[in-house]
Amino acid sequence: MARYQNxxxxxxxxxxxxxxxxxxxxxKMAAILALPSSAAGAIAKAxxxxxxxxxxxxxxxxxxxxxxxxxxxxxxxxxxxILDSISLNYHExxxxxxxxxxxxxxxxxVADYSGKYIALVExxxxxxxxxxxxxxxxxxxxxxxxxxxxxxxxxxxxxxxAAFGGIPAASPNPTGAVSVGDAVPGLRNLVNxxxxxxxxxxxxxxxxxxxxxxxxxxxxxYRRPLFAYGKVIHDNCERRAYFDAGQYVExxxxxxxxxxxxxxxxxxxxxxxxxxxxxxxxxxGTNWPIGCGHPCIGCAxxxxxxxxxxxxxxLPNIPGFGVGWNLDxxxxxxxxxxxxxxxxxxxxxxxxxxxxxxxxDSDGPSGDEK
Amino acid sequence: MxxxxxxxxxxxxxxxxxxxxxxxxxxxxxWSSSTMFRGIEIILKGRDPRDAWAFAQRICGVCTTVxxxxxxxxxxxxxxxxxxxxxxxxxxxxxxxxxxxDHVVHFYHLHALDWVDITSALKADPAKTAALAESISDWxxxxxxxxxxxxxxxxxxxxxxxxxxxxxxxxxxxxxxxPPEANLxxxxxxxxxxxWQRRFIRIHAILGGKNPHLQSFLVGGMxxxxxxxxxxxxxxxxxxxxxxxxxxxxxxxxxxxLPDVLAIASFYKDWASVGSxxxxxxxxxxxxxxxSENPELFLPSGIIRMRDISKVEPVDRAKITxxxxxxxxxxxxxxxxxxxxFKGETNPHYTGxxxxxxxxxxAQKYSWLKSPRYDGQPMEVGPxxxxxxxxxxxxxxxxxxxxxxxxxxLGVGPAALFSTLGRVAARAIETQVMVEKMGDWVSALGExxxxxxxxxxxxxxxxxxxWPRDCYGAGFHEAPRGALGHxxxxxxxxxxxxxxxxxxxxxxGPRDSAGxxxxxxxxxxxxxxxxxxxxxxxxxxxxxxxxxxxCGVHVVDARRREIARVRVA
Numbered sequence: 023m024a025r026y027q028n029x030x031x032x033x034x035x036x037x038x039x040x041x042x043x044x045x046x047x048x049x050k051m052a053a054i055l056a057l058p059s060s061a062a063g064a065i066a067k068a069x070x071x072x073x074x075x076x077x078x079x080x081x082x083x084x085x086x087x088x089x090x091x092x093x094x095x096x097x098x099x100x101x102x103x104i105l106d107s108i109s110l111n112y113h114e115x116x117x118x119x120x121x122x123x124x125x126x127x128x129x130x131x132v133a134d135y136s137g138k139y140i141a142l143v144e145x146x147x148x149x150x151x152x153x154x155x156x157x158x159x160x161x162x163x164x165x166x167x168x169x170x171x172x173x174x175x176x177x178x179x180x181x182x183x184a185a186f187g188g189i190p191a192a193s194p195n196p197t198g199a200v201s202v203g204d205a206v207p208g209l210r211n212l213v214n215x216x217x218x219x220x221x222x223x224x225x226x227x228x229x230x231x232x233x234x235x236x237x238x239x240x241x242x243x244y245r246r247p248l249f250a251y252g253k254v255i256h257d258n259c260e261r262r263a264y265f266d267a268g269q270y271v272e273x274x275x276x277x278x279x280x281x282x283x284x285x286x287x288x289x290x291x292x293x294x295x296x297x298x299x300x301x302x303x304x305x306x307g308t309n310w311p312i313g314c315g316h317p318c319i320g321c322a323x324x325x326x327x328x329x330x331x332x333x334x335x336x337l338p339n340i341p342g343f344g345v346g347w348n349l350d351x352x353x354x355x356x357x358x359x360x361x362x363x364x365x366x367x368x369x370x371x372x373x374x375x376x377x378x379x380x381x382x383d384s385d386g387p388s389g390d391e392k
Numbered sequence: 393m394x395x396x397x398x399x400x401x402x403x404x405x406x407x408x409x410x411x412x413x414x415x416x417x418x419x420x421x422x423w424s425s426s427t428m429f430r431g432i433e434i435i436l437k438g439r440d441p442r443d444a445w446a447f448a449q450r451i452c453g454v455c456t457t458v459x460x461x462x463x464x465x466x467x468x469x470x471x472x473x474x475x476x477x478x479x480x481x482x483x484x485x486x487x488x489x490x491x492x493x494d495h496v497v498h499f500y501h502l503h504a505l506d507w508v509d510i511t512s513a514l515k516a517d518p519a520k521t522a523a524l525a526e527s528i529s530d531w532x533x534x535x536x537x538x539x540x541x542x543x544x545x546x547x548x549x550x551x552x553x554x555x556x557x558x559x560x561x562x563x564x565x566x567x568x569x570x571p572p573e574a575n576l577x578x579x580x581x582x583x584x585x586x587x588w589q590r591r592f593i594r595i596h597a598i599l600g601g602k603n604p605h606l607q608s609f610l611v612g613g614m615x616x617x618x619x620x621x622x623x624x625x626x627x628x629x630x631x632x633x634x635x636x637x638x639x640x641x642x643x644x645x646x647x648x649x650l651p652d653v654l655a656i657a658s659f660y661k662d663w664a665s666v667g668s669x670x671x672x673x674x675x676x677x678x679x680x681x682x683x684s685e686n687p688e689l690f691l692p693s694g695i696i697r698m699r700d701i702s703k704v705e706p707v708d709r710a711k712i713t714x715x716x717x718x719x720x721x722x723x724x725x726x727x728x729x730x731x732x733x734f735k736g737e738t739n740p741h742y743t744g745x746x747x748x749x750x751x752x753x754x755a756q757k758y759s760w761l762k763s764p765r766y767d768g769q770p771m772e773v774g775p776x777x778x779x780x781x782x783x784x785x786x787x788x789x790x791x792x793x794x795x796x797x798x799x800x801x802l803g804v805g806p807a808a809l810f811s812t813l814g815r816v817a818a819r820a821i822e823t824q825v826m827v828e829k830m831g832d833w834v835s836a837l838g839e840x841x842x843x844x845x846x847x848x849x850x851x852x853x854x855x856x857x858x859w860p861r862d863c864y865g866a867g868f869h870e871a872p873r874g875a876l877g878h879x880x881x882x883x884x885x886x887x888x889x890x891x892x893x894x895x896x897x898x899x900x901g902p903r904d905s906a907g908x909x910x911x912x913x914x915x916x917x918x919x920x921x922x923x924x925x926x927x928x929x930x931x932x933x934x935x936x937x938x939x940x941x942x943c944g945v946h947v948v949d950a951r952r953r954e955i956a957r958v959r960v961a
Contacts, residue, residue: 074556083430084406084453085450085451085454086452086453087450087452087456090454090603091453091604093497093589093590094590094593094603109554109555109556110556110557111556111557111559114400114404114407116402116501117403117559118510118561118562119559119561119562120398120401120927121399121401123561123926124400124402124560125400126560127559127560151742152747154720154742154744155429155430155742156407157427157428157749158407160748160749160750161747161748162748165747188450189430189432189435189450190430190435192447193435194435195435196740197430199430219605273849273851274615274848274851274854275613275618275846275851280619280624280625281624282624304601305594308597309597309601310601310602311602311607314598314599314600314601314607315608315615315616315617316601316609316615316616327447331439331443332440332443333440333442333443334440334442
């Protein structure tokens with residue numbers, strides 16, 4: 023460990039990052055993680071003295087959107103360094119090796135770091151056609167995810183496809199696609215980091231958390247970290263005042279739309295969705311979907327492709343909705359009603375995936391385990 | 393005769409497997425197989441056509457705008473919606489930002505390590521590296537001290553013993569030919585480009601809320617309001633921000649990317665006679681410059697056949713078909729048929745070996761991609777096709793000028809374009825042309841604001857009651873990787889049928905019923921292979937196309953869906 027003691031601070035220096043900037047970064051991380059400001063010092067110490075943790079990143083039925091998001095991690099210099107401070111031993115989109123050399127890098131990591139590496143999984147896992155809907159090096163995704171995740175210290179399902187099945191599992195789920203949790207029953211230390219794609223700031227924050235506190239963050243019942251998924255979008259939305267005042271966008275480009283009024287009537291799923299988009303925003307804090315005038319589509323929620331569609335249909339007008347009602351308590355039922363309104367997409371699918379509960383149950387996805 | 397399997401082909405989007413037969417140090421036959429299938433077009437059936445762009449967009453998170461664009465264009469075509477001028481400008485900006493960012497990331501992060509040996513960079517002399525860098529560009533990050541810092545950083549990385557994504561590669565392979573100083577310069581720019589791409593793509597966050605998977609598209613326009621008197625709309629401040637980001641992008645492309653491509657290419661000129669491929673090129677054209685029904689396109693459409701650059705043929709979209717003779721699908725009329733996408737059907741039917749497997753059955757079906765054909769012929773699509781058609785068409789004039797400059801700098805003739813190296817050069821030329829063009833669209837947006845034209849959406853066709861009961865539409869787009877088309881059939885306000893023919897399907901598809909190889913397969917024939925257990929050269933030719941496999945695989949079939957629904961219910 024000693025030879026790693028100061029490499030990170032040296033590397034910061036070599037990249038023109040001052041100690042002060044680094045501590046600023048740690049303070050920002052503490053804020054994202056909702057830790058007290060005194061935790062910044064502990065984060066700085068932990069990050070600066072850590073050995074490089076070993077990661078493998080598996081891609082299955084994916085679009086590489088989470089990989090691309092990972093590349094957008096902000097606070098560039100330091101975030102880049104945080105990525106450098108990880109030994110990413112397998113990642114099809116980024117690694118230099120190919121073919122058998124790539125596969126042997128994965129096999130060697132699984133053997134040499136058994137019980138110590140972190141597995142990140144992007145994409146759903148198809149169970150149909152004996153696994154032939156996704157093979158890598160002739161092996162099915164199902165075989166690989168089981169072999170690799172079994173030996174991992176923790177498994178992070180990045181993006182909604184890996185966390186909940188996502189778009190391949192949307193009705194009628196032609197390939198029998200399932201989430202990592204369903205593909206590897208009994209998997210220990212599984213963390214779901216959904217959203218389409220996941221926000222780069224959240225995966226960076228997770229890794230810092232894990233390196234600093236040497237444990238997983240508290241999770242909600244969908245195994246999502248509370249620091250990123252503990253609050254409903256609607257509660258932190260910059261347009262909330264318009265909702266409470268009853269000022270809505272009625273048509274695209276109308277005066278209300280141009281002046282940033284509430285998008286509820288245009289179909290916004292912010293009241294039924296838990297994520298920290300309004301706080302962390304995207305691409306170095308530049309913007310977020312509601313900020314650019316489009317409704318939230320609920321992409322961090324289980325089965326949102328079925329539950330939240332049609333996207334432009336408003337959440338049903340439940341009595342009390344809009345005047346101080348605790349929306350995170352009613353979020354799920356509201357979303358389920360949207361889906362029910364469009365019969366084409368399968369109540370059966372919703373019920374099957376909604377942890378055995380009926381869509382009319384009134385507890386929101388983030389309303390528990392707070 | 394040696395049989396080589398490269399699976400996974402890495403540094404691409406998605407899952408690609410290449411099998412090749414090597415004899416006498418060269419590939420004498422090759423097979424391209426896509427090994428992943430999701431069925432997004434099945435999933436689209438029955439849904440609200442206004443939602444389709446978001447589903448289609450998830451076909452790919454790398455070219456994260458292209459399927460959204462093609463989808464809204466197809467639905468607009470079907471229902472008769474006409475996006476207003478601001479929507480056209482915003483789309484042009486979003487599409488061009490995608491092309492510029494994607495091409496830079498492809499060159500540095502997906503392709504460069506086929507040409508650049510990182511281990512050699514550690515032996516470079518920083519002073520000589522600075523001299524090299526200053527001889528090709530006035531980019532300010534070029535001092536001996538700077539390159540010394542990069543070299544030391546990489547040395548420190550290697551000495552720590554955890555090589556991560558750089559482990560186990562083909563370092564020291566005899567096909568690497570750059571001197572240590574050129575390798576060090578390229579490694580420095582690999583790292584700079586990693587920072588650059590993140591900054592530049594903020595254009596997408598401004599115009600789309602986030603990247604990847606922008607969220608500002610609407611059938612009939614865009615959701616991003618335009619109003620210079622509002623804090624919550626595109627205003628003078630966002631115009632200034634866009635101008636700045638585009639200027640930074642232009643700076644990097646002009647002073648780093650294009651000079652690097654020329655410098656690296658000068659050591660690999662023999663690759664201008666490798667990887668020629670099918671020699672037919674298809675371009676739909678894109679970037680409408682006006683709002684008429686048949687607008688002038690900044691990048692023109694056209695067909696070039698058999699490497700004949702004396703003429704460009706117009707595109708007849710009725711001649712587009714897909715075949716499944718070697719694809720894991722069935723046609724109800726027989727697998728030897730060729731079907732136009734409006735009549736397309738795709739019944740997934742896997743007949744390959746049960747996983748885990750060692751070899752595919754190459755004489756039978758061997759890919760999840762179908763085989764698109766134009767007038768029965770395989771066509772290459774992408775930056776090379778676009779630059780060839782623009783070059784021969786003489787517009788935009790900047791293409792002809794830049795192609796001429798690049799050919800002169802390398803001391804080769806136009807025939808050199810039909811190659812692995814030609815694809816690399818064409819991609820860089822296109823990036824330069826597009827990043828120079830973007831500012832015009834920002835200016836036009838500003839002019840519309842000055843005229844108080846804030847329209848972003850054709851609201852007359854938003855509500856389904858204003859749609860025809862039964863309608864068909866097709867949407868076309870020039871994605872970074874080439875010609876993209878979506879075809880949609882809408883009845884009673886719901887999607888009946890949806891089909892995409894995607895750039896990587898054109899390029900990476902398998903043989904057709906006549907046994908004609910697809911473009912990857914064809915380009916690989918003749919590619920040298922010095923060490924069959926380290927097939928670096930195969931990666932060079934395949935990567936020159938910039939594979940995007942998740943895009944390539946699609947499916948449509950009513951019968952299959954019914955079966956699946958019964959099972960789910």
